[in-house]
Amino acid sequence: MSIDWITVAAQIANFLVLIWLLKRFLYRPILDGIDAREAEIKARMQEAAEAEAVAKTTEASYRAQIEAMHAAQSDVSERLRQEAEAERDTLLAEAHARMDQERKSWQAHLTEEGQKYSIKLHRAGAGALLSLTRKALMDLADDTLEGRMAHHLIAQIKPMISDIERASGPATEAVFTSHAALPEAAQTALGAEFQAAFPNVTLAFLTDPDQAPGLVLRMGGAQVAWTVDSYLDGLDAVMQDHLSTGADLKAHPNEA
Amino acid sequence: MTLSPDQTILFDLWGLSLNATVFFTWIVMLVLTLGSILVTRNLRPDVPPNRWRTTLEVIVQGIESQIKEIAGRSDRPLLYYAGTLFLFVAVSNLLLVIPGFQPPTASLSTTTALALSVLIAVPLFGITSRGLGGYLKTYLQPSFIMLPFNIISEFSRGVSLAVRLYGNIMSGAVIATILLGVAPFFFPVIMDVLGLLTGMIQAYIFAILATVYISSATKTAPAPSPASPTEKETS
Numbered sequence: 264m265s266i267d268w269i270t271v272a273a274q275i276a277n278f279l280v281l282i283w284l285l286k287r288f289l290y291r292p293i294l295d296g297i298d299a300r301e302a303e304i305k306a307r308m309q310e311a312a313e314a315e316a317v318a319k320t321t322e323a324s325y326r327a328q329i330e331a332m333h334a335a336q337s338d339v340s341e342r343l344r345q346e347a348e349a350e351r352d353t354l355l356a357e358a359h360a361r362m363d364q365e366r367k368s369w370q371a372h373l374t375e376e377g378q379k380y381s382i383k384l385h386r387a388g389a390g391a392l393l394s395l396t397r398k399a400l401m402d403l404a405d406d407t408l409e410g411r412m413a414h415h416l417i418a419q420i421k422p423m424i425s426d427i428e429r430a431s432g433p434a435t436e437a438v439f440t441s442h443a444a445l446p447e448a449a450q451t452a453l454g455a456e457f458q459a460a461f462p463n464v465t466l467a468f469l470t471d472p473d474q475a476p477g478l479v480l481r482m483g484g485a486q487v488a489w490t491v492d493s494y495l496d497g498l499d500a501v502m503q504d505h506l507s508t509g510a511d512l513k514a515h516p517n518e519a
Numbered sequence: 520m521t522l523s524p525d526q527t528i529l530f531d532l533w534g535l536s537l538n539a540t541v542f543f544t545w546i547v548m549l550v551l552t553l554g555s556i557l558v559t560r561n562l563r564p565d566v567p568p569n570r571w572r573t574t575l576e577v578i579v580q581g582i583e584s585q586i587k588e589i590a591g592r593s594d595r596p597l598l599y600y601a602g603t604l605f606l607f608v609a610v611s612n613l614l615l616v617i618p619g620f621q622p623p624t625a626s627l628s629t630t631t632a633l634a635l636s637v638l639i640a641v642p643l644f645g646i647t648s649r650g651l652g653g654y655l656k657t658y659l660q661p662s663f664i665m666l667p668f669n670i671i672s673e674f675s676r677g678v679s680l681a682v683r684l685y686g687n688i689m690s691g692a693v694i695a696t697i698l699l700g701v702a703p704f705f706f707p708v709i710m711d712v713l714g715l716l717t718g719m720i721q722a723y724i725f726a727i728l729a730t731v732y733i734s735s736a737t738k739t740a741p742a743p744s745p746a747s748p749t750e751k752e753t754s
Contacts, residue, residue, distance in 0.1 A: 265525075265627070266627050266628055266631050267525045267538070267540075267628045268628075270525050270538060270540050270541060270626065270628035270629070270632075271628045271629075271631050271632045271635065272632075273541050273632075274540065274541070274544060274623070274626075274628060274629045274632030274633070275632045275635060275636055277541065277544045277545070277548060278603070278607065278632060278633065278636055279636075280548070281548050281551065281552075281603055281607060282599055282600060282603045284548065284551070284552045284555075285551060285552070285555060285599070285602070285603050285606065286599045286603075288552055288555040288556050288559060289551070289555035289559065289575065289579070290579060290595075290598065290599055290602065292555075292559035292562045293559060293562075293572075293575055293576055293579045294579065294595070296559075296562050296568075296572075296576070297576060297579075297580070
């Protein structure tokens, strides 16, 4: 066992050369390759991170758009609901107005029908009253209704002659109007009595179907009348009283 | 029986004799260099690494990680030095299985040369890292009384490195040679396998010890950050 110092020197030189050779052909290429690959991986990671950031930004943008759409959808829903409520209120108001109008129309129709019925009833009652009165007078006193009406009117006129003359002024014509034509005898009697009271006045007899049964004297501005209106009003009052009593009985049958 | 390949003179040219140690060292150097050139000749970032390149990357990164564990940082010059030590010793010992090959590490001249290189590399790395004054101060640590002991320790490291590697490799080769004479069919195979194992272990130990010595000489407090430009050589 000995040390050959020449060999030692040669081995040191060989070793230094080997260091240079391996540095040149092994370490640098390998480490540079690793560094390049790591740099490439790092660049790719960076690209991936940037892509991820872009994706997150896009995701956030889409989420914001979706939220905005949801908010807009809520607004539209709320607006549609309000419009629907307004439309409903309008339709309800129109329906109420139409119902009120129809109720008023119906009420007016009822009132009109009631008035027509009342007039019809009034006329029917008047006709019946006159017919019954005429028949009762004929049966009991052998007299006509028109004759009695003429007699009654003359009786009313006699104490009022001066008042009638003052009210009529310088009238030269007088007219007796009746619902139906007066009998000849009644006209004669009435004419005689009137000429006795007003000798300078010409007398005429007219019929007016629209007038209430009775007699009306018109002379200038004066008018004296006797009609069955007051009697018919009394009859109407009685009938209305009975009708209302009947309506109450219908509305409250248990109280009868 | 020759105990050292230094004694085997292959040829003599113009008064210069080429012994087996230098010759087989050149073989090892040729194998390492040609292997590296073959593997790294088409090394481009766009070409995916093949199995040989991956093998070399694993070896280089393994050495680098060992250095990082010991020194606490990545050091490219130390990687070149310690890595070459490891690869040279390991390949020399692995080629032992080739009949007729005499490992250069079985020569005390080679192990002495490697130990001397470590002995020179330690102060060189230390001076590069700490400066001349800073490195010389380490011999006075923790007190000037320790100066002779530190100097002795420095030289004894080299001697121990040289003798340890030489003893292990040479003894393995000698035992294999002796057993070849006693039982030529069975024991040499076992001894060669053991020689491979001890050779790899010795390569690892030699490189690790060199790294420890150099890193202890270059270690400064506080340790520089891994991104420091002094740690990574710019290529």
